[in-house]
Amino acid sequence: MKSQIIDALSDFLFEYETPRQVLVKNKKVGVVCRLIQLGVLAYIIGWEFIYEKGYQSTDTGVSSVFTKMKGVGYTNISGVERVWDVADCVFPSQGDYSFVVMTNFIMTAEQKIGTCPELPGKHSCRKDVDCQGGEYKRTGHGRMTGVCNKTTKTCEVLAWCPVENDNKIPDPPLLLSAENYTLFIKNSVTFPSYGITRSNIVEHIDIDYIKKCLHDSKTDPFCPIFKLGDIIRESGLNFHTIAKMGGAIGIVIDWTCNFDVAVEHCKPKYSFHGLYGNPKYTDAIGTSVGYNFRYAKHFREDKVDKRTLLKVFGIRIDIIVESLGRQFDIIPTLTAIGSGVGIFGVATVVCDFVLLYFVPQKEFYKNMKFKHTDKETKDPASKTGS
Numbered sequence: 001m002k003s004q005i006i007d008a009l010s011d012f013l014f015e016y017e018t019p020r021q022v023l024v025k026n027k028k029v030g031v032v033c034r035l036i037q038l039g040v041l042a043y044i045i046g047w048e049f050i051y052e053k054g055y056q057s058t059d060t061g062v063s064s065v066f067t068k069m070k071g072v073g074y075t076n077i078s079g080v081e082r083v084w085d086v087a088d089c090v091f092p093s094q095g096d097y098s099f100v101v102m103t104n105f106i107m108t109a110e111q112k113i114g115t116c117p118e119l120p121g122k123h124s125c126r127k128d129v130d131c132q133g134g135e136y137k138r139t140g141h142g143r144m145t146g147v148c149n150k151t152t153k154t155c156e157v158l159a160w161c162p163v164e165n166d167n168k169i170p171d172p173p174l175l176l177s178a179e180n181y182t183l184f185i186k187n188s189v190t191f192p193s194y195g196i197t198r199s200n201i202v203e204h205i206d207i208d209y210i211k212k213c214l215h216d217s218k219t220d221p222f223c224p225i226f227k228l229g230d231i232i233r234e235s236g237l238n239f240h241t242i243a244k245m246g247g248a249i250g251i252v253i254d255w256t257c258n259f260d261v262a263v264e265h266c267k268p269k270y271s272f273h274g275l276y277g278n279p280k281y282t283d284a285i286g287t288s289v290g291y292n293f294r295y296a297k298h299f300r301e302d303k304v305d306k307r308t309l310l311k312v313f314g315i316r317i318d319i320i321v322e323s324l325g326r327q328f329d330i331i332p333t334l335t336a337i338g339s340g341v342g343i344f345g346v347a348t349v350v351c352d353f354v355l356l357y358f359v360p361q362k363e364f365y366k367n368m369k370f371k372h373t374d375k376e377t378k379d380p381a382s383k384t385g386s
Contacts, residue, residue: 022368026359029351036347044340053326054336059193061255061323065097071181071228075174077107084175091295091312097319100291101181101228103243104173104313108164112306116161117149124153131155166311173243173313179229182214183317186224187268189255191325196259200224200268215270222267226251232315235274245290246313248276255323266325275318291316 024030048054073084087093089102123140125131125148133146142159149156157163187200201210202222213223215230232239235249250273257266276291290313298307355365 022365024355024365026355029354029359032354033347033351036350037344040340040343040346043343044336048336048340055328055333056258056260056326057193057329057332059191059325059327061189061191061321061325063187063189063253063255063321063323065253065319065321066186067095067097067099067317067319068184068186069099069101069181070184071178073175073177077174086181089175089178089314091314097321098317100293100312100314100316101178102312102314103175103178103246104170105175106164106166106169106311108162108309108311110301110306111160111162111309112304113158114161115145115147115156115158116163117152117156118154119163119165119167120152120154123155125149125155126153160307160309164309164311169244169313171244172240176240176243178243178315179227179232179239181228183226183228183231184224185226185251185253185319187253187319187321189321189323191257191259191323194259194325194327196263196266196325198255198257198263198266200253202267203264217270221270226270228315231272231317232274235272237274242274242290242315244313246292246315247274248291248316248318249273250275251317251319253319253321255321255325257323257325259325259327276316 069086069090071086073089075082075084084102091100091102118140123131123137123144128146128148131144131146131148133144135144136142137144140155140157140159141163142157145156145158147156148154185200188197189199190197200222201224205213205222205224209223210225213220213225215221215223215226217234229239231249231251232242237247237249252271252273254269254271255266256269257263259266292311292313295310295312296307297310298305300306352369356362356369359365
C-alpha cells in the first residue's frame with residue numbers, strides 16, 4: 001500500500017501530460033479555422049490594444065475649477081438709467097464652477113411690508129367671505145386679511161407691497177449686452193496614480209497672450225477666455241431666445257491623456273452643450289419655460305425696511321471636467337494577451353464541431369480523435385489474487 005502511494009505521488013510530480021493532437025488534411029475546415037483565428041487576432045489587436053488600449057492602466061483625475069466673468073451692461077427703464085456690472089448680474093460671485101449670468105429681469109422696486117391687493121386674475125373675489133383671513137395660497141404673495149378689494153376684485157394680503165407683477169417678460173431682453181461678456185476659466189487636474197498635474201494654462205500661454213486671445217475652436221483652441229455669445233452659438237442655441245427666458249449651458253473640459261508620450265501633449269479639449277433653453281423641447285412641457293429665480297436687495301429708508309425684488313432670467317453655466325489618464329502597465333498587457341490567447345480556442349471548438357457532425361468523413365474523424373474501450377481493463381494483480 002505504501003509503495004503504491006509513493007508510485008502515485010512520483011507519477012504526479014515527475015510526469016507531464018499533453019493532449020493528443022490529430023492533424024486533419026481538409027481544405028474547407030482549414031480555411032474556416034484560419035479565418036476564425038484571423039478574426040480573433042484582428043479583435044485582439046484592433047479592439048483590445050488599439051481601441052481599448054488594453055496595454056495601459058487608467059487613472060481618473062482630481063480637478064478644480066476657478067472662473068471669472070467680465071463685462072458691463074446698461075438699461076434705461078422708464079427714464080431710469082443704470083449700469084450693470086458682474087457684481088450685479090453674476091450669481092454667485094465667488095467664481096464657482098456653476099453660476100448664472102443675468103440677461104433679463106423684472107424689477108419690483110421699494111417694496112415694504114403692508115397690505116395690498118393681489119394681482120388681477122389671481123385669487124379673484126366678489127366679497128370678503130371669498131377671502132379666508134389668515135390663510136395662504138400656494139401661488140399667492142402673502143397672508144390673506146379676509147378683505148376683498150372692490151377695485152381689483154382680488155383678495156387683500158399682508159405681504160411685500162406692491163406685489164410683483166411678472167405677467168409680462170421684457171422683450172427684447174434688457175441685458176442683451178451680456179453677449180459680449182467674457183468668461184475666464186482656470187482649471188487644473190491631478191492624476192494621483194501617476195503623480196502628474198496639468199493646467200489649462202498650457203506651455204505656450206503667457207500673460208501677453210491671455211490679454212489679447214479669445215477662444216476659437218480652430219484658431220485658438222487652448223485660449224481659456226470665452227465670449228458668452230460664442231459659447232451659446234457653439235452649444236447650438238440662439239442667444240436672443242435663451243437671454244429672454246433663461247437656460248442652461250454645459251462647458252465640458254476633456255482631459256483624455258496618454259502619458260506614454262511627452263506630458264506636454266496632455267492638453268484640454270473644450271466642448272459646449274445646450275442643456276436647457278431650446279423652445280423646441282421646453283415649450284412642450286406646458287409649465288415653466290427657461291431658467292429664472294428671485295433675488296432681493298434689502299435696505300432701510302426712513303426707519304422702514306424695504307427691498308428691491310428682481311425676478312432674474314439668466315444663463316446658467318455648468319463647467320464639467322472629464323479626465324482619464326493612461327499609461328503602459330505590464331499587468332493589463334499580460335491580462336489582455338492572456339484573454340486573447342484563450343479566445344483562440346474558439347477556432348478549435350468550431351472546427352471540431354464541423355469535423356465531428358457535418359463533414360462526410362465524420363465517423364473516420366471520430367475514430368481518430370477518440371479512443372474507445374469496450375471493456376474495463378483489469379489490473380493483472382487482481383487475477384493472481386483470485
